[in-house]
Amino acid sequence: MPRAVGALVRTGAYVTCAVQPADAQAARDAGARPVVVPDPTRTTDVLAGLARSGLSVGDFAAVCSGLEFCLLDAAAVADLGRVASDGQAFTRALAMRDKFVQKRIVRDAGVRTANCAVLEESGSAATALPSFPQVLKPLDGGGARNTFLVADERELTAAVAEVAGSGGGPWLLEEYVPGVEFQVDGFVEGGEIRLLSISRYVQNLIEVHDGGLVAHIVLPPHSHPDLYAKVEALAETAFKALGHRDGVFHLEVFQHAEDGEIVFGECGARVGGGRTDEVVERAFGVRLHDVWARSAIGRPSGVTGSPRHADGTVFGGMNLSARPGLVRAVPSADDVLAQPGVVYADVAAAPGTVLPDTTEATNLRAGAAVVSGVDEHEVEARMRRLADWFAAQVAYETAEGATEGAG
Ligand SMILES: Nc1ncnc2c1ncn2[C@@H]1O[C@H](COP(=O)(O)OP(=O)(O)OP(=O)(O)O)[C@@H](O)[C@H]1O
Ligand SMILES: [Mg+2]
Known part of the structure; x- marks a missing residue:
């Protein structure tokens, strides 16, 4: 905000x-x-x-x-x-928000996306979709919270029982798309895609529930021309169908594991989560919040020409997380900035903060960082080391008031 x-x-x-x-x-x-x-x-x-x-x-x-x-x-x-x-x-x-309505619109326009069904009552789950695996999620969810990958009818029944117990719903069931997941950020103006930035998620976001690293790395367009061409074609058709002619976007797609084609995941008319804004500004020189604000009040984007990717440096954004508990000490943003390749850091956790269980959703974190490197492999290696270092530095108060280090 x-x-x-x-x-x-x-x-x-x-x-x-x-x-x-x-x-x-x-x-x-x-x-x-x-x-x-x-x-x-x-x-x-x-x-x-x-x-x-x-x-x-x-x-x-x-x-x-x-x-x-x-x-x-x-x-x-x-x-x-x-x-x-x-x-x-x-x-x-x-x-641009309802996961079911959105998929129906883009599918009708010929865009490949998961088959899905709204689960209005828990009893109808078994027959909602023809095959497994499936993903069960809230209709209007965020941050992969309460999102379950289910392998068969038994797992589906168990997951539905768990979510039905929490009182929410209705829910969405989707056919599972196997493959690497990407986030695509940018903006459209007058119906034309003016900026398209593709980032590979270091781990697909649903893996957050298993302690997966929540991180994305911008792929420079000149190193991935085919991917950029395919994603841009999909985005063009999807935005036209969705009526998204002006403003920022945050699109999620998969590259299908079997045929390498791009599958639409979902798309929001908003700046991407985490520190997507800081990453895109460094990678492409565009301040997405400014573009968002100008479009919200009906002004031109203010961006001239075609934004180009920075030469020679690759950037990615990541969550800084640690296990839940009452925090006694945590690295400062300056401590994080002193780690290899880190060009931006913020740490929201402080002594006295109770850290939540960050495996519940991708938008729960102790802080965030932008990491740079010569290529995506160096950035990923630095991110993994930074994630381990950060978690190990956090110290907690125990119930008795004594202190302990994190493992
Ligand atoms: N049909 C699917 N096939 C494979 N993976 C899926 C599928 N649906 C969801 N996922 C995984 O679950 C994650 C969360 O699902 P989704 O993106 O629909 O909701 P959300 O992330 O909670 O919403 P938002 O991105 O708006 O915060 C995805 O990022 C992806 O990793
Ligand atoms: Mg999503």
Whole structure:
């Protein structure tokens, strides 16, 4: 949120931000007027909060969000208030967010994507899709949370029982796509793809649940011309079908293990997670939050020419994680910056922080880093060493108040 607000403020906009109480000061620090609400992902909360503050949607020139879980609500509020909207903002936002609706739209346009079915009631799981393996996930999930790979009907039944017990749903079942996963970041302007950055995930994101490293490395276009050509062709068809003509994107694709063809995973109209912004800025010289902010208020991207990849250096972004517990000591951002190849670091954890179980979702972390190297192999090796080093440096308070080092 602070980076999105900061980018809007740089355009000269006066920003009002619907936030929970705990985020009010951060919104102020970023340059926005906070409207404090119980839950900014709920349209009705946002409208009520505005009313309490003596504001109405009609007072605004644009309604937007940079956050995955607020994108639909921002579009709905824009439609309700007819703010810079043709009444179709929600429909367009849904196409860029709902995992089922989105796959149906791109599949109908001829883009290869996993067969899928909405699981409305847990009893119908066994017959929803014809073959295994399958992936069970929340319809509107994020960060691979509650996302399960199931090999057969027995595992599916067990996974459905687990998720049904948590009270959520409906859920989505997808045919499993075997192969390497990539994140693709950039922006479209006037229907034309202006920037396309392809990163290989060091491990497919679903592996986070087994302690996998959450990291991506930008592949320079000149080293991977075929991959770039195939992904660009898929993105062009998909964006056209989804009606995504202006703004940033964060696309996830697989390269199918059997035939090497590209399979659409999903696509959001937002800046990618982690420190994708810092990585893309170093690799291609484009500040995605600025492009996002300018498109949110209906301005041109401000990017001239075709962004080129940096010469001779490869960049990647990664989560810094450690096992859960009450933290006594943790490396500083400067300590992380002193490690080989690190060009950016932030560490959110501090003494007294209770670190969550970061294997639950890719958006849980103690910090983040951008790592550079001469090629993707050097970057990956440095990332793995950095991940091990960081986890080993974190010290914890034990229940008795004594301290212990991490293993
Ligand atoms: N059909 C599939 N085949 C293979 N792997 C899948 C499939 N669906 C999901 N996955 C794996 O699970 C991860 C999470 O799924 P998905 O991308 O659909 O949701 P999400 O990551 O939780 O949402 P977001 O990317 O918006 O945060 C993917 O990144 C991928 O590693
Ligand atoms: Mg995803």
